[in-house]
Amino acid sequence: MPMLVASSRREVEAQPYPLFLYLIVPLVAIGLQSFVTLHFARFAILDLPLLVTIYFGITGRNPIAATFLGTVIGLAQDALTHRPIGVSGIAKAVIGYLAASLGVRIDTDNHLTRLLLGFAFTVLHAAMFLLITQRLLGLEVGWSWLHELIRGVVNSVVGVGLFALLDLARDSE
Amino acid sequence: MESFFSRYKNALVLMLVVLTQVVLLAMQVRRPAPNMQDGHNIRLWRYWVASVVTPPERLAHGIGLRVRGVWSNYINLRHLREQNQSLQDENTRLRLEQAGLVEDARQGQRLREMLDFRGEYIDTTLPAQVIGTSGTDQAHVIYIDKGSKDGIRPQMAVITPDGVIGKVKNVFPNTAQVLLISDQTSGAGVMLQTTRIRGVMKGNVSGQPQMINISPDERIQPGEVVLTSGGDQVYPRGLPVGVVEKVVQDPDTSFVSVVVKPNANLSKLEEVLVITGISDKMPFGEEKDMMQSEVDAYAEKQRAADILSEKLPSLRDANTPESTLAGDDSGESEEGATSGGGDPARPMRPPQPLHPDRYTPGAAPAAASLTPGEGPAVKYPSAGTPETEAPKTTKTPGSAGSVSVASDNGAAPKSRFPSKPATASAPIAGASAAGGVSSGSGATTAARPTGGSATAAGSGVPLVRPASRPAGSGLDLPLQPADSQPRRAIVPLAGGSGSTSTTTAKVPRPAVVGGVSGTASSTTGSTAGQAGGSSATPPASHKIAISSDSGGILTPAGMGSIGTVARPKPVLPAGTTAAGTASTGASGGAGTNASAMKPASPKPATSGTPSSGTPTPRPATAKPQTGPSQQPVTPPRPTPQGGY
Numbered sequence: 057m058p059m060l061v062a063s064s065r066r067e068v069e070a071q072p073y074p075l076f077l078y079l080i081v082p083l084v085a086i087g088l089q090s091f092v093t094l095h096f097a098r099f100a101i102l103d104l105p106l107l108v109t110i111y112f113g114i115t116g117r118n119p120i121a122a123t124f125l126g127t128v129i130g131l132a133q134d135a136l137t138h139r140p141i142g143v144s145g146i147a148k149a150v151i152g153y154l155a156a157s158l159g160v161r162i163d164t165d166n167h168l169t170r171l172l173l174g175f176a177f178t179v180l181h182a183a184m185f186l187l188i189t190q191r192l193l194g195l196e197v198g199w200s201w202l203h204e205l206i207r208g209v210v211n212s213v214v215g216v217g218l219f220a221l222l223d224l225a226r227d228s229e
Numbered sequence: 230m231e232s233f234f235s236r237y238k239n240a241l242v243l244m245l246v247v248l249t250q251v252v253l254l255a256m257q258v259r260r261p262a263p264n265m266q267d268g269h270n271i272r273l274w275r276y277w278v279a280s281v282v283t284p285p286e287r288l289a290h291g292i293g294l295r296v297r298g299v300w301s302n303y304i305n306l307r308h309l310r311e312q313n314q315s316l317q318d319e320n321t322r323l324r325l326e327q328a329g330l331v332e333d334a335r336q337g338q339r340l341r342e343m344l345d346f347r348g349e350y351i352d353t354t355l356p357a358q359v360i361g362t363s364g365t366d367q368a369h370v371i372y373i374d375k376g377s378k379d380g381i382r383p384q385m386a387v388i389t390p391d392g393v394i395g396k397v398k399n400v401f402p403n404t405a406q407v408l409l410i411s412d413q414t415s416g417a418g419v420m421l422q423t424t425r426i427r428g429v430m431k432g433n434v435s436g437q438p439q440m441i442n443i444s445p446d447e448r449i450q451p452g453e454v455v456l457t458s459g460g461d462q463v464y465p466r467g468l469p470v471g472v473v474e475k476v477v478q479d480p481d482t483s484f485v486s487v488v489v490k491p492n493a494n495l496s497k498l499e500e501v502l503v504i505t506g507i508s509d510k511m512p513f514g515e516e517k518d519m520m521q522s523e524v525d526a527y528a529e530k531q532r533a534a535d536i537l538s539e540k541l542p543s544l545r546d547a548n549t550p551e552s553t554l555a556g557d558d559s560g561e562s563e564e565g566a567t568s569g570g571g572d573p574a575r576p577m578r579p580p581q582p583l584h585p586d587r588y589t590p591g592a593a594p595a596a597a598s599l600t601p602g603e604g605p606a607v608k609y610p611s612a613g614t615p616e617t618e619a620p621k622t623t624k625t626p627g628s629a630g631s632v633s634v635a636s637d638n639g640a641a642p643k644s645r646f647p648s649k650p651a652t653a654s655a656p657i658a659g660a661s662a663a664g665g666v667s668s669g670s671g672a673t674t675a676a677r678p679t680g681g682s683a684t685a686a687g688s689g690v691p692l693v694r695p696a697s698r699p700a701g702s703g704l705d706l707p708l709q710p711a712d713s714q715p716r717r718a719i720v721p722l723a724g725g726s727g728s729t730s731t732t733t734a735k736v737p738r739p740a741v742v743g744g745v746s747g748t749a750s751s752t753t754g755s756t757a758g759q760a761g762g763s764s765a766t767p768p769a770s771h772k773i774a775i776s777s778d779s780g781g782i783l784t785p786a787g788m789g790s791i792g793t794v795a796r797p798k799p800v801l802p803a804g805t806t807a808a809g810t811a812s813t814g815a816s817g818g819a820g821t822n823a824s825a826m827k828p829a830s831p832k833p834a835t836s837g838t839p840s841s842g843t844p845t846p847r848p849a850t851a852k853p854q855t856g857p858s859q860q861p862v863t864p865p866r867p868t869p870q871g872g873y
Contacts, residue, residue, distance in 0.1 A: 089364035135278035137368035140257035198434030
């Protein structure tokens with residue numbers, strides 16, 4: 057699919073962002089996730105920190121940076137819970153690595169691409185979370201394929217809009 | 230080697246990061262106790278994140294509260310007056326309700342002190358605002374705007390007015406993390422209110438609290454209230470948690486799980502109370518509130534009583550002379566004597582009768598002042614001619630061992646209690662006694678031994694006969710056969726020496742009855758002699774013949790007979806006691822309830838035959854034994870009477 061492949065060397069390179077965005081955007085995402093869920097319980101189906109990790113991964117195109125960014129975002133998200141820290145960190149570290157790796161090989165500026173990537177990464181993140189929680193922590197996790205598919209669709213749709221919003225902050229050359 | 234690391238550096242970094250976090254997880258999971266605090270580094274990381282995330286949340290929450298406050302307090306004031314009134318009414322209702330429960334609470338406190346039980350009262354609470362959550366649906370925690378600086382400590386219970394919601398998990402200087410009861414890692418000791426079944430409650434995978442490891446034999450119904458049991462030393466005992474929603478089978482074990490619907494809406498929490506202090510004494514504020522409720526309830530009751538007394542008419546009879554009003558308490562007004570003083574709660578006395586008679590409450594003398602066999606000493610001016618004198622017994626001439634009992638003197642109403650004959654010393658003939666006794670219960674017939682005392686001729690004790698009684702009429706029977714034909718029942722008498730003599734006794738009509746010693750049976754006419762058997766089984770050889778020289782119309786027991794009255798002579802068999810004689814005669818009046826008959830006053834046996842002494846009263850249902858030598862006597866027909 058030619059549309060999904062980077063057309064030139066320039067597009068393969070990482071897109072620069074202001075440094076403070078790498079700090080503010082994840083914190084705002086985590087805080088917003090915590091605050092909105094308090095008033096709208098259904099908002100918990102959305103995972104804003106995951107979307108931010110995916111975005112910075114596909115746009116940054118640096119697997120190592122995306123891995124570390126995903127780890128930090130995941131650990132911060134675990135810190136707000138009472139559970140052992142590291143579950144979300146492991147899952148988001150993997151997601152960030154994969155997002156960056158794919159971003160190098162395909163054109164991630166396409167909205168359809170972002171939609172498909174958002175859906176896939178969301179389902180993958182849920183599967184990893186289930187695996188780590190059940191096997192490493194020994195806790196029961198309710199798994200429903202339908203619920204996870206719906207979660208993937210919702211996150212992918214919201215992600216397309218969020219990605220477009222964050223594109224405005226991209227340094228334009 | 231360098232090319233290997235440079236070629237796969239991205240993957241190696243990922244593996245390193247993942248491995249580090251796995252080790253970190255293992256260090257955290259490997260804690261001796263699940264509720265043990267996190268390690269220092271872990272706690273530090275949580276503190277950094279909470280310090281960064283919660284201030285903006287608190288700011289946003291505060292702005293939202295102010296905006297809502299301005300809107301609801303200054304702009305949106307519709308229905309405020311109605312809301313205020315409804316809140317006041319609810320407050321009043323709750324106070325009255327509390328007043329009704331305060332007595333039980335006081336009693337519980339006293340009992341607790343007596344048994345040296347340690348009570349648990351919520352002493353101090355700290356209100357807090359909920360400012361955030363974990364953000365995920367896998368961890369059920371909330372953040373409040375109070376921290377260690379406000380006195381919050383780990384393991385403090387957090388509640389709402391609706392019920393329990395959780396406990397404090399982690400505490401930071403300005404914020405605290407509260408673990409909800411719907412989380413899988415939570416745990417609370419709970420019990421059912423009705424069945425008192427205890428269990429541990431924790432959240433399931435769906436985020437619903439449930440009691441786990443419940444025996445399937447327990448009968449648990451949906452709708453049962455769930456309370457905290459206090460066994461976990463975190464939640465005070467008796468706090469509401471929720472209600473039972475359903476019972477599900479645990480797929481892994483043979484136990485069942487009880488899904489509980491919490492009273493508090495865990496998804497819409499705004500304000501909570503943190504229990505910061507627990508004491509075994511009731512807090513001052515609560516005590517004051519209870520006292521206020523008692524005062525309000527008393528005042529309300531007084532108002533209700535005043536309103537009621539104004540509306541209800543007085544129950545006092547205006548024609549009742551004031552002297553008849555029993556003055557009970559000094560200072561009571563006469564109007565209040567019967568109406569209770571206008572207070573509906575006070576007992577009302579019955580109005581005084583215009584024409585008191587012996588049935589007037591209080592007219593009868595106390596039982597302790599009466600002597601068995603004596604007639605009542607009370608005279609009733611407006612009544613008939615009460616029998617106040619004891620019937621006299623006369624000796625029946627020519628009948629050894631026979632006893633004649635003075636008959637009734639007619640129209641004079643019978644006293645309930647048998648009058649003590651002047652010379653009564655002998656047992657009375659059964660028939661005559663029965664005349665006085667047979668009426669039984671309410672019988673108006675006096676259980677007079679008629680003829681009062683009669684003595685067996687054999688004993689030589691003189692028989693006493695009332696002067697008014699015609700000779701030959703020995704029985705004092707309340708009821709006489711209408712045909713006025715004396716009926717003679719031959720009842721053999723056994724003398725002390727074993728000789729027997731028979732006398733005839735008029736068989737009264739009868740009714741009732743019962744047994745011996747004061748009771749008469751319907752067949753007592755024939756069993757007069759036996760009745761004489763009184764407390765003991767009458768000797769089979771006793772025969773009593775009661776004769777009467779005149780007939781008469783049966784009259785209700787106690788009222789004597791109308792017209793000529795046949796007064797059969799009661800013939801007391803030797804050894805027959807008065808009680809025994811009293812039990813015969815049956816006349817008691819038709820319909821007399823034998824079981825309620827009073828026993829005749831027992832008379833000592835005066836015959837030569839050994840008596841059984843003071844007869845012991847027999848139960849009314851006991852029937853006197855009929856001796857084989859006794860002639861059967863046709864029981865007289867009962868006369869329908871108005872009363873017993």
